[in-house]
Amino acid sequence: MKLFNHFTAVGFSNTYLIGPDKGGDAILVDPGTMDVSLLKLIEDHNYYIRHVLITHAHPNHFRGIKTILKIYDATIYSKVEELEGISCKVLEEGEITLSDQKIEIISVVGHSFDSLVYRCGHFFFTGDVLSAGRTGTTPDRYTRALLIDELENKLFTREGHGILLPGHGPPSTIKAEKNIFIHMNEEYEKQNQSEA
């Protein structure tokens, strides 16, 4: 398996391309945009996009799918039935196999009701629920508590060597995020107590 990261300044988002070593059917994760450099990356490695995984229905994570569907006969996977008029195959927690790759689907709500984390081998595609040193944004304290509970139970219990590939910013590891999360969460609680 090969993994490529594509960064776009539009939405400052990361798109990930997963494919076999010598070309063939490939998977895209969160195509926030479909630009010439992403197309070149796909074509240079002789990939055909057969599956597109969306972590959550925020435009900077799926805006590229309209263009992708003009080029490739791909299936879009998400937790919602439709993204801007494009129908999706709805995913629930569990495991699926796409292009010979086993993908574990982990629901982590809080940043949005439909957030999914995809695990492929030891790679975790976290979208916006967790990035390097940052938990996902939430609208209020209740949803923040919900997100923290989900992260503690569903991600931080995983093998520390797991590699975290977020929708924004640099990669990280599960162990590093667990360590930094404890520190940052204590700071957040202190701030909230002093404000109260």
Place this chain on the structure above:
Amino acid sequence: MFDLDYCSYPDCKKKVRTGSRLCEDHQSWQSVEHFSSLMTEKDLIGDIKAPGLTFKNLDLRNKRFIDCYFHHTQWINCHFDRSIFQMCFFDESVFMDTSFTKVNMKHCVFTDSVMTNIDWHGSDLISVNLNNIHAVNNNFSESDLYYSRFIAAYLKDVKMIDCNLKRVDFSASQRKGVNFKYSNTAEAYFDTEEIQ
């Protein structure tokens, strides 16, 4: 109470002996000499995994490091000047008297590392994870640090003169004697004051 450490090799759950970072299964073939000669002889260093090793006095100038896993390594008096790095993991590592001048680095991870006397002068460090690092006497001057993160980092006597700090995150960092002269600090994110 002592800690029990696990083998640093990915997905290995065996415990290691005191003074070692690899279990006996992985220690025998993963020699420093093997990886040192592999890296010095080749220009393209791709997809190698060498966790837990200590490298000294290596000349690794003008190399390309792609998808490498150097978790928990030590680099003493090594020189990576003008090299290219993509998606490389140096988390929980120790760097001493090492130079990365004029390197081009994207989506790399140095989280939880200790860096003493490191020269990064004139480099492009794009979307690099430097969270929770302990950096003393580092020189980042004239570097582009776009979208990199120094969350919860300890920075002492660090030069960041004339750097691009657009979208650089210094949240919860401890800074003492950090020189930001001529850098666009207004475009970076800070939530703590410098320690006097």
